[in-house]
Amino acid sequence: MNGDSPIYLQILSYIKRGIVAGQIVDNDELPSRRVLSALLGVNPNTIQKAYRMLEDEELISSRSGAISYMTLDEVKTQQVREELMKSDILNVLAATRQMGISKTELMALIEKYWE
Amino acid sequence: MNGDSPIYLQILSYIKRGIVAGQIVDNDELPSRRVLSALLGVNPNTIQKAYRMLEDEELISSRSGAISYMTLDEVKTQQVREELMKSDILNVLAATRQMGISKTELMALIEKYWE
């Protein structure tokens, strides 16, 4: 785990993208803090912070002593999808347009790097 | 100025994108710390940190007094362009592909949000 944005936000995004991709579905168990923290090489508390925010968005449900589960439905999933895509697209658009890159060139770059 | 990444990194990117866009060219004066700070509503110390990193990459040079100048050439500019574009494109590709979005859908989204 690295990058400019806080680790817990990266984890948050990663899980949300998994939801959108359909890799994570309703009632799935989440890996425990310890397991995921060992996997990613970060502190369990950092995982906990990400999980906590997912819980605040009611995408997961946690109880002390018990494992955490996804609590998804169609509506929530679609909301997450919209949120992520819009933010991704706007990011790349802002960046490339400030650099004076045309829509055509951007399309070409996507073609180039896609595979 | 806001967003997830540290402000001084955002400023760094902002200037680099200006270079790529050709808005900033060799020998241009940079706005003084004080002026840019007022412009962006950011603390001068934060501007200072960004300028310091540009200096470390030899993109600017502080001559006499407090004024800094761009020290660009073809090679550096091209390097920056490659660096930024590749990173932007790869970011959005990684994100959308993890979400299971097709190249076609991505193109459509860019069309939608371009204007």
Place this chain on the structure above:
Amino acid sequence: MNGDSPIYLQILSYIKRGIVAGQIVDNDELPSRRVLSALLGVNPNTIQKAYRMLEDEELISSRSGAISYMTLDEVKTQQVREELMKSDILNVLAATRQMGISKTELMALIEKYWE
């Protein structure tokens, strides 16, 4: 069971106060972990931790099976009594005196809240 200090310490105090009060005497059986846990609404592990500390202070002894017995005598009981009372009194004295409350006012407050 709640409050600022860890639950197992609260249980420890609770039992010690029972000893001082004479409600608990030498050779008394302690309720089993399971029973006390149900009584207090606390996890058996937490009870276990408190019992373990009583054992370390040699106030109880675990004989055959899961049942523990008090191993008290005059000296131990008196020690516990001194320890608890002194600590309680000093606590309230330190608190009220830092607040600038006079001995007289403190006495009045005790009268007020006693029943």
Place this chain on the structure above:
Amino acid sequence: MNGDSPIYLQILSYIKRGIVAGQIVDNDELPSRRVLSALLGVNPNTIQKAYRMLEDEELISSRSGAISYMTLDEVKTQQVREELMKSDILNVLAATRQMGISKTELMALIEKYWE
């Protein structure tokens, strides 16, 4: 700093008692996180947590980069006084009564330890 209750709660109490005692008054500057943390030998974050709670109770006011000030008035001060005294008295009463100590003996103990 030691004791069973969390350090940040101890600091919270300590400051509140200072308010009640009149040692801390409206508009007083608080020691900075670093200063107080060095003084008490705890982490600056622990101080911050206590300060944060005081801010939530609107007893102090903090702004990034600037020193923190007390924002007290008669009403708040009196509320804090009531809150602290009641809790102190009830604590000692619960403890001594569970031990079977009479009101008279409690009074005597207070006399004994007062000086």
Place this chain on the structure above:
DNA sequence: GTGGTCTAGACCACC
């Protein structure tokens, strides 16, 4: 210098 936030590790209570 100040306060705010992120990351990290240890401990508590529950299952």
Place this chain on the structure above:
DNA sequence: GTGGTCTAGACCACG
């Protein structure tokens, strides 16, 4: 084993 909380240290942005 699980999640929850407290303490700690480093870094960021501000004055």
